[in-house]
Amino acid sequence: MDQSMLILLSNLIQLHNHLDPTTSLLTSTTASPSSTTNPSSLLSSSSSSSSAAPLLLLTLASVLSFLSHPQPSPRKPLPSPPKTSDFTVSAFRALSTDHIWSLEPHLRDSRWRSLFGLSYPVFTTVVEKLRPFISASNLSLPPDYAVALVLSRLSQPSLSLSSLSSRSSIDPFLISKITNMITRLLATKLYPEFIKIPLARRRLLESTEYFQHLTSLPNVCGAIDTSPVKLRRAPRSRTGNSPSFRCKYGHDAVLLQVVADHKKIFWDVCVKAPGGVDDAAHFRDSLLYHRLTSGDIVWDKSISVRGHHVRPYIVGDWCFPLMPFLMTPFNAKGTGSPAQNLFDAMLMKGRSAVVDAIRLLKGRWKILEDLDVGINHVPQTIVACCVLHNLCQIAREPEPETGREPDEIGPAVRILESEKLLYYQGQNLRHALADDLHERLSSSR
Template sequence: MEDEEQLRSFMFLMTYLLLKRRRDVTSADAQRRSEIQRRIRHRQYFFQRQRRMLMMMIAGGIRSNVRIRTRPWTTTPSTDWWERVVMTEFQPSDWLDKFRMSRETFFYLCEKLRPRLARQDTSFRLALPVEKRVAVALWRLASNIEYRTISTLFGVGKSTVCRCVRDMCHAIVALLSSTYLRSPNEQELEDSAQLFLSHWGFPHCVAALTTLHTAIITPSNNASDYANPAGWLSVLSQVAVSGRGQFWDVCASFPGGTDPADIFQNSSLWATAAEGGLSPAHPPVFMGNPLRYVLLGEPCYPLQSWLMKAYPEEKGRRASHAGLAEPQRLFNRGLARGLRVAEEALLRLRARWQCLSKRNDCGLDVVPTMILACCILHNVCESHGDDFKTEWQVEVSEAESPQPGHKLLLPTSTDQSHAEEVRQLFCDYFEQHNN
């Protein structure tokens, strides 16, 4: 009896296990069939979407061909305008007007930026060529017109225009700064000193310092810090300009209400010049004394043995009765002539890239990089000898945000005591040449 009972229990257990195994196999098969059907539906949806996109592209091409035959080139579709008009029909004057540089410089720039701007095609769209990305960004920098207008012109989305501008500015700063925005070597220092003497009449000088205010939209935080002396909101930049009218050093991104002297004293240019980095190892002789090359600065900067600024003159009185001796007045006039190289460089910069002369509606995270990129592009165009059209300056003079001036400050505690002796040497020079 016991054997039969054990056999019956064993048979029951085996039957249960077999039934459970059968249910598991059936459930696994059902799940596998469900997954296969889900993948089939997903693949069908994917292919249908690709087919719809292809049909839209074909339909868009047909409509474009129709419009090409019925409209003048100024209103042709954007793709045709770029591929046919710009790339094949633009004359040299057109390249200067629209892109502010020659055709040769444009393609030189594209090749230099290609490592950072080239993109791969995807299954859904073709990547914009590097040349078109650069053209979109240059059009924005040169004209400062709305993204929507550029979007319509080039046949790309507004977000694409914004991305092209941002990417190109970052690429220019990353790839071209070491070549076009760097400290000069000894030969370049000597050349700049010769140009300051021959073109601007100021001796023993290699660079002029000045400031640039770029108008911005109201920031979300600390808006009052960006109000400059003229009362409008801006980002303040400090630039050093060589005798060739090119930028050697640029410090951007400071609020418009910042004291320029604070920017300069905390910049790498201050440390380099104070340590003699802007003069040969053996200082050249000036007025019978070995003297390092000097910089010329605005009245707001502190007087240093290597940084000359004007003697303060009393307001409201004629220069001949301002309490200054004749050599000091001659020095002030000579320094004003020397500073003109920086004024003209900034004028050419703002005239060529009008995003710096009109109110810039980009975010504060983009504006400083844009300023640096424009300064580098200025150096690229100047070094390649690209023409500069005088009518561009008229547009700058009509800009809504003229540059504010800085006050002529009295001597301060930051002035070097022996710097006055150096300034007196320049007074003697101008008096000697005046006689």
């Protein structure tokens, strides 16, 4: 029994003896038989305490009953509800419906870009394009909030999965599932609408005219290049013959191949190989290569240069194979003839369109600087970012300041036996274009 309770009981018993002298009298008589007691005084004391003694006995009984039953442990205080996050549905709804419209348009769009990587009008376009598919998935989140959640992750590299989970009060596993769903929809449902080969004559003419103004080369319709996308966690090769993810710049990556037009809009995107695969092998494994070599892509625009039939073609660096539909430089060191060196300089000038496009892609969607998603979801995440990039370019979103891509390194490509005929055709065409360019520019001086 607790010491404090023993003291309490002792005090109660002493109080009871004081108020009920019959008990103390009996005790004293037993102790000293020779002592005498006045009956009248005893009667008066007894009558004066008769009303208090039963109350004390009842109190004692209650205390003993209380002590005889085990007492429940004190309840732990309920945890306080989490503080309202700055990224909850209600906060997002307030931002998108009330606060956003109280700002000037340029401030509104600037605020939206800082949060989601694109302006409010482009954001609403993405949401409306994806709304039917998101609604059909029975996702418990509103479509605009789900898209905002994913765009935040794609555009803000400092916003890790755990920090985004803390901000939104959504489990990291659920955020990963939502990210996979939205990027898959962007890469499949919106890809055909926003990433197209320029087959329409109006778009083709616009592109070739711009490149001719930039490079003085006729019928250029695009520029091709590859870029390694760094992986935070690359899988190990299962066999010794499997391609390595270690790219030529020394880090684990997958290889992204794109073709861009004069507006830095991608009209072809391919993500098929680990970073250790060279550019030519990646190109040869792409759907674009097979469509070009099979004649499946037919551009309705043709010119004649020094007796050579020239259809629209793309330009690339020396890491790609030379073909009639893909012009590459004569050499990387500038040791050719004056006509060849001039051609190389102009070709690389045209190639800058795709270099700038890749730079903008990684500048807007900074998750591509250090991609932290499961390897099975890497291609769709990269392609989704390319779709979003095109939406930004079509809407003429401001171009962010970004760093430059690393200089291209690597040996010249080896020509395959199956490509020799195309190579010779491309070689003849390249000489004709170089001589024609040199003659035109020399005579205009």
